[in-house]
Amino acid sequence: MIITPINPSDRQALAKLQHSVDFLLRYQVPARIPQSVPAKKIVNCRHCKEEFAVTQPQGECKHHSGKLERQGNDLIYTCCKRSNGAAPCARSTRHVYSQDNAAEACSIIPFVTVTKTPKQAYDALALDCEMGYTSLGSEVLRLTVVDFVTEKTVLDVYVKPKGQVWDYATRYSGVTSEHMVNALSLEDARAKLINMMSPQTILIGHGLDHDLVCLRLAHAAVIDTSLFFPHQDGLPKRRSLKVLAMELLGRHIQADDQFHNPVEDALTALHIVKQRINRV
Ligand SMILES: [Zn+2]
Ligand SMILES: [Zn+2]
Numbered sequence: 291m292i293i294t295p296i297n298p299s300d301r302q303a304l305a306k307l308q309h310s311v312d313f314l315l316r317y318q319v320p321a322r323i324p325q326s327v328p329a330k331k332i333v334n335c336r337h338c339k340e341e342f343a344v345t346q347p348q349g350e351c352k353h354h355s356g357k358l359e360r361q362g363n364d365l366i367y368t369c370c371k372r373s374n375g376a377a378p379c380a381r382s383t384r385h386v387y388s389q390d391n392a393a394e395a396c397s398i399i400p401f402v403t404v405t406k407t408p409k410q411a412y413d414a415l416a417l418d419c420e421m422g423y424t425s426l427g428s429e430v431l432r433l434t435v436v437d438f439v440t441e442k443t444v445l446d447v448y449v450k451p452k453g454q455v456w457d458y459a460t461r462y463s464g465v466t467s468e469h470m471v472n473a474l475s476l477e478d479a480r481a482k483l484i485n486m487m488s489p490q491t492i493l494i495g496h497g498l499d500h501d502l503v504c505l506r507l508a509h510a511a512v513i514d515t516s517l518f519f520p521h522q523d524g525l526p527k528r529r530s531l532k533v534l535a536m537e538l539l540g541r542h543i544q545a546d547d548q549f550h551n552p553v554e555d556a557l558t559a560l561h562i563v564k565q566r567i568n569r570v
Contacts, residue, residue, distance in 0.1 A: 291486075294439045296413035303567035304414055304438075304492050307513050314512055318392065319499040323403055323508040326396040335385035336423070338378070342385045344425070347456065351385045352378040355461060357530070386457050388500075389427030395503050398426050399452060402480070403508040407488035414438035414492040414513075416560035417483075418552040419501040420463035424453030430504045431458065431465040433479050434552035435486070436560060438494065443553050445482055448473035464549030480505055496531040496559045515559045518566070531558055538562055 296304075314321035332343055337353035354376075356369030366372070370379035389395045420432040429451035437444050448465065450473040458465050474482075483505075487493075490511055495501055497516045502509060516528040519538075535541045535558045543558055544550055 291410060293410045293412055294437075296439050300438075300567060301413060304513065304563070307518075307563065307567065308492060309512055309514065309517060311510050313517075314510070314514075317499060317514075317517055318390065318503075319512055319514060319517075320392040320401065320502050320508045321510040321512065323401045324392040324396045326400075327393040329389065329391075329394040329397050333387040336388050337380075337382070337386055340385060342387075344387065347384045347386070347425075349385055350381060350383065352381045354378055355380040360533075382457075384456055386423035387427055388421075388423070390500065390503060392503050395427070395506065399476070399506050401506045401508050402484070404484050404487050404489050404491070407490075408485055411488035412437055412439075412444070412486050412491055414494060415444070415483075415486070416494040416556040416563075417498065417501060418495055418556040418559070419504055420459075420465055420550060420552055421500070421504055422451065422455060422459045422463060422465060423457040424451045424455050426451070426453030428500070428504055429453060430476060430479070430501075431463055431469070431473075432552060433483065433505070434556055435483060436553065436556040438492075438560060441557060441560065444486065446553065447479050447482065449476055449479045450474065452476065460549070462550050464551075476506070480507060483507070494559055494563050495556065496534075497528065513563055515562045518562075531555060534558075534562060538565060 311321045338351045354367045354369050356367050358365045359368050365374040416436045418434050419430045421428045422431045430449045432448050435445035448469045450470050460466055492511045494513045498514045519529055532544045535543045543554055
């Protein structure tokens with residue numbers, strides 16, 4: 291492995307963009323290993339918002355499988371193209387949930403952090419995970435990492451979840467049970483990432499709070515594009531990567547009829563950061 295070092299002016303610019311630990315923690319980014327608290331047994335379904343017990347997910351789940359997206363003055367569901375408030379277009383026989391609270395997530399699968407500096411470590415990496423829903427909440431199904439300098443993909447592996455899979459979210463993730471045949475464990479996939487990093491390696495991404503919680507990776511050097519360009523209603527609402535890609539880069543990503551491409555998503559966050567440091 292030969293790592294091309296970042297140029298000093300980019301390194302300085304990135305250091306300026308890095309969020310403080312306090313800021314990251316305020317927005318649920320696990321900048322340090324959280325203190326574990328027992329996970330809630332009653333949760334809200336990610337799809338239909340209804341409450342259910344994690345041990346009893348069976349039930350009629352009526353929902354929209356897509357997101358609400360602004361089109362002119364209207365909010366339109368990406369799934370069925372109907373407007374906000376329209377009757378749900380999808381139904382399933384099971385609710386799903388996401389374990390977004392780092393302290394609770396910690397009680398289910400423990401966190402690690404980067405402690406060692408290998409002989410060679412990347413200065414900055416862009417990261418994107420595809421997730422699915424399991425009996426343990428949201429879990430990583432695919433981990434993709436792109437080098438800031440060369441923009442080459444340096445890691446792209448499928449990850450086998452620990453819980454019983456409820457939904458591969460294939461419509462977005464592109465992942466199916468077939469990808470699980472040669473998938474790595476979370477620990478092995480994460481170790482591949484950690485082996486390329488030092489505690490100072492800057493991780494770049496969009497909505498990294500969710501990726502890092504699912505990876506159970508605490509890290510303090512983070513640039514999260516979702517925290518740079520707040521939603522008009524203010525944080526914690528965030529603007530989607532898709533919208534930012536169009537506005538800032540004039541790039542159309544995540545078409546409604548396509549799987550998310552994690553390489554493209556990681557590169558998009560990376561290019562938004564590069565555009566920003568060139569402006570500074
Ligand atoms: Zn719909
Ligand atoms: Zn539901």
